[in-house]
Amino acid sequence: MEQTTGTQRADGPGQEADQAGARPVLFCCTHSTGEAATSLALAGELARRGVPDLVFAADENLRGPVEEIADRSAVEFVSLGPVNPALALTMMDDATYDRIYQRSRVRALRARARQLFDVDHLLQRYQALDEVVERVRPALMVINRFATHAVLVALARDIPYVITAPCLLSSLVEHDLPRGFPPPSSGLPLRRTLRQELDRIWFRIGVGSLFLDRSVLRRAVRLHKRMGELGLDPRTLRAPVQQEGARSLLCFTVPGVDYPLPVPDRVRMVGALVPPSRHDERDAAVTEWLDAHPSVVYVAFGSVTRMTADQVRSLVELARRLGDDHGLLWVLHRDQQRLLPAELPANLKVVPWVHSQLGVLEHPHVRAFFTHGGSNSIHESLYFGVPVLVRPTLVDQFDHAVRAVDTGIGLTVERPDRIDVDDTHGRLLRLLHEPGFADRAREIGQVQRSAGGLRVAGDAVLMELREASVPTPSA
Template sequence: MGANRRPILFVSYAESGLLNPLLVLAGELSRREVPDLWFATDEKARGDIAAAAVGSPVEFASLGDTVSQMSAVTWDDETYAEVTQRSRFKAHRAVIKHSFAPESRIEKYRSLEKVVEEIQPALMVIESMCQFGYELAITKGIPFVLGVPFVPSNVLTSHVPFAKSYTPSGFPVPHSGLPGNMTLRQRIENQLFRVRTLGMFMTSSVRKVVEEDNRIRKELGIAPEARQMMARIDHAEQVLCYSVPELDYPFPMHEKMRLVGTMVPPLPQAPDDDEVSEWLSAQKSVVYMGFGTITRLTREEVASLVEVARRLDAEGHQVLWKLPREQQELLPPAEELPANLRIESWVPSQLDVLAHPNVKVFFTHAGGNGYHEGLYFGKPLVVRPLWVDCDDQAIRGQDFGVSLTLDRPETVDTEDVLDKITRVLDEPSFTERAEHFAGLLRDAGGRTAAADLLLGLPALATD
């Protein structure tokens, strides 16, 4: 390897909500003709990595097929019901139960280890949920940057009592969906959330998994310091968070945290998508409904949303609904659909849709990317939170005046949805607040600021 080579290796799961921000960052570096860019992820994302290379090459390093425990889109319906139930703690517990599978990391860790041996990266950029990625970086002593698609407190707050945490005592626990200003009952609930999480790891069934985890860590040669509660923060060179401080409850920000705002590529992202863009331009007011890649709707919920669209027609609003093809079989016959409803199995660019001035409201599950993308374009939100971090973003959005959350998110009640959409459409304060945060997110610099920060790190310095 040449003395002046400084390879950068991106590492992520292949889930779009985790992968996409790093693709934007890799694309920005490619646009700047930065050499020796690599991206390690599952085989199914090979095409996405190829598309990120708009200047210098972004080489794909396959980590093999997707492992079910690491991919929520592959979970069966019973597991999906468990992880999306409305008891926030039970849903949190179910996510841990289904994703804490130490043996599933073995193949990924070893595959990444081979990639690292071949590439010898000067720097790794690792998505925050990719445990095997930052464990390997810490073990091998490779400088790394952590990428975070959630609000910053999500990775700085401990889930259990008595553990290291970089937010104040009493701060809302991630996945609890609790507000910053809590009632006495909510403060007790917040503490119980931590205690119950700790208690879960003391049960005999989970202790066996922990013992297996310890055995596998030893077998793989993972350094003990990689297991520390805040290892991914403490050992990172920097933590890139795709948010701004004002979209989280206030706390002293960690010195490594760099808040760069929403990661958005140059637009239009899909310049050839004339059909959808022309349709949007022909409307006056559009409600965009998009619930990510994990949400699974029932026939009754689909029927309720069709009725919502029908009743919005009377008020002069159009509805664009991104509904996966496999769920479109739940729709009523085409002749029974309202004329103001346009359904797409996939929009080439959700960002292009949200950027359109005729889109007035974003009805979303409030995942980390969707939440920040909607606000980046000044769109107020109506939220049906799906799981874990979605509840945290939903309560912050409501507290900051940019969104309303369904009263009954465990279902899709027509009156409930219609009430929230109508209020957000009719009350100017929601749009005004969303546009305020749009300015903050844009000023944070996004992909440009993130790329500048990476390229300024000592690990990439050349003689």
């Protein structure tokens, strides 16, 4: 198994590191860049503090990002193998992508389960990580909530672990929601019409029947059998069991974004993980363009979204409609830029990537964010008081869209599968000219800053590390 170290470990890393204990902290997450972002931010925070013996185990695609976060201490990267193209939404063929992104949320979830439930991959990652743990012998594991293989290793080896959750509180505690609460990924509001209540019932039936799908059921039976052969308890696959075994759960949201819910004792809501430095010199041209445009709509639909030719043309027309009063900064993947027309409006800037979305959202000229509604994007936008227009296409993005409307921090488009220029233009003008949206976004941003974000999350991990490193008295 290939291993590399970004830099030599720092000598004399400081008081915080000395108090933390000598045994390693092992970070684990999936290949997804969105899910990995918070794990990288948290590992980077400990590296800035000089905490020694930081190890990050993940798919090969995260090697570069992990090596970039080395600071006062290094972060050792351990590859668990290449990304499985069948499990990466960015690498799937168009037919599979279309099935997962179809309009029916129940059928989309069923297609997602069929595609992403891979027994061999899960157990390969489990065994690869188990070898890493045997060598590293961590005092504490910090595990993204979707890294099931890592939780299985922690439970099997009785290693203390913290779960990190970049999501709404309701998504984290979906197994224990109050009666009548909208099911996660349904995109339904708390107060519902009769039609929406029928939709809620149908959605719950559809989700509950996922494991009745023959393909999914066969894999579930096979997984239980294989786990038994490895001496693993199949019950540890259940989210309540995994959360019960965690020392704490760090949830990167704050009250006011989701509908009101009781917060379990072990859950710490800390808000978006925003580092002290938000600017990347590689974005200098973007910053210069933002400086020159007093009012900007920022458009980014995440690393997974595939735009059609009609959608690209509609967004270009949207920029024309905004005219000289508002610039539009659009992150469009390089391979999709071939769909752009030869002539673009003067107020439109198209880039394939921004290295720091936080630096863009923090810019005082950015006044609205047209987004797919991923959890990181929503919470980062709110941190800087920028209202959102949400175009949801998958799972929890629908929930963020309806929460944006109900909490007053944004709006959502009528038809996510297409971009209606008239509708989208009208909604953006409301965000740009009605002060209530920005006022409410700034209010939640203040709540996020008060929650502590990255600083408090780092403190929580170090506290768990100290407790985990204290020797247990012999009987």
